[in-house]
Amino acid sequence: MDFLKIPERTSRPRTYGLTSVIDFGTPLGELKHILTDYSHIIDIAKIGIGSAYVTPNLKEKIQLYKENGIKPYCGGTFFEKCFYQNKIPEYLQLLQELDIEWIEISNGTLDIPLSERLYLISQLRKDFHVIAEVGSKDHDKDMPISEWKKEIMILLEAGCDYVITEGRDSGTSGIYERNGTVKHGFIRELTDSIDSKKIIFEAPTAKQQMYFINEVGANVNLGNIKLHDVLVLEAQRCGLRSETFFMEDENANYLNPTSTN
Numbered sequence: 001m002d003f004l005k006i007p008e009r010t011s012r013p014r015t016y017g018l019t020s021v022i023d024f025g026t027p028l029g030e031l032k033h034i035l036t037d038y039s040h041i042i043d044i045a046k047i048g049i050g051s052a053y054v055t056p057n058l059k060e061k062i063q064l065y066k067e068n069g070i071k072p073y074c075g076g077t078f079f080e081k082c083f084y085q086n087k088i089p090e091y092l093q094l095l096q097e098l099d100i101e102w103i104e105i106s107n108g109t110l111d112i113p114l115s116e117r118l119y120l121i122s123q124l125r126k127d128f129h130v131i132a133e134v135g136s137k138d139h140d141k142d143m144p145i146s147e148w149k150k151e152i153m154i155l156l157e158a159g160c161d162y163v164i165t166e167g168r169d170s171g172t173s174g175i176y177e178r179n180g181t182v183k184h185g186f187i188r189e190l191t192d193s194i195d196s197k198k199i200i201f202e203a204p205t206a207k208q209q210m211y212f213i214n215e216v217g218a219n220v221n222l223g224n225i226k227l228h229d230v231l232v233l234e235a236q237r238c239g240l241r242s243e244t245f246f247m248e249d250e251n252a253n254y255l256n257p258t259s260t261n
């Protein structure tokens with residue numbers, strides 16, 4: 001349909017405006033049905049936490065994502081488990097066998113020094129696209145905004161394609177208060193200092209997603225999206241929900257069927 005004036009959306013292959021889903025064991029047959037209709041609005045698929053290690057038909061699932069133009073990768077918890085047990089070589093070999101081209105370097109559970117993560121990034125970016133993550137899953141670890149900004153910029157300068165801001169799949173840590181409320185001032189200061197096109201904000205709930213759409217724009221990068229929520233998210237991005245209804249009035253860039261551009 002093309003008769004409404006709606007916010008302009010980037011199209012695949014996108015470099016921003018990304019929807020990154022989290023897969024917590026969606027059966028292969030169900031995934032095929034989902035991707036038949038919705039693959040065009042999904043850009044990245046994270047096999048959540050360390051579940052890739054016990055996922056049946058993992059190679060087939062990875063291939064299915066790739067056939068549908070979606071970039072699959074394994075959750076940072078899997079990386080951290082391998083790091084903790086000194087199994088990074090085995091992990092990298094598995095990724096290559098699975099034909100996975102993206103890797104997440106995180107420290108959400110372990111406290112891996114930044115210098116060590118930077119060394120890993122310098123080595124891994126030769127063979128992989130690297131996504132780093134900033135922030136902890138621990139509610140009691142409160143890193144000041146100045147440290148968030150410094151770390152994100154250092155990671156991007158080191159060659160990461162994107163940096164994820166920790167929010168957990170529950171949306172209750174990192175950039176969120178324990179009750180799931182967005183740290184509004186924190187986000188505004190972060191996006192005032194750093195190009196939001198290079199940040200993926202974890203936003204598992206509709207309320208959190210709508211906040212980022214209204215605050216950053218229709219083409220904000222959002223992560224930890226449930227597979228069954230991708231269509232509603234796309235509708236939200238297009239101003240087709242009450243909370244984002246007037247977005248096209250606030251944005252000069254929109255899709256207008258009468259435009260000659």
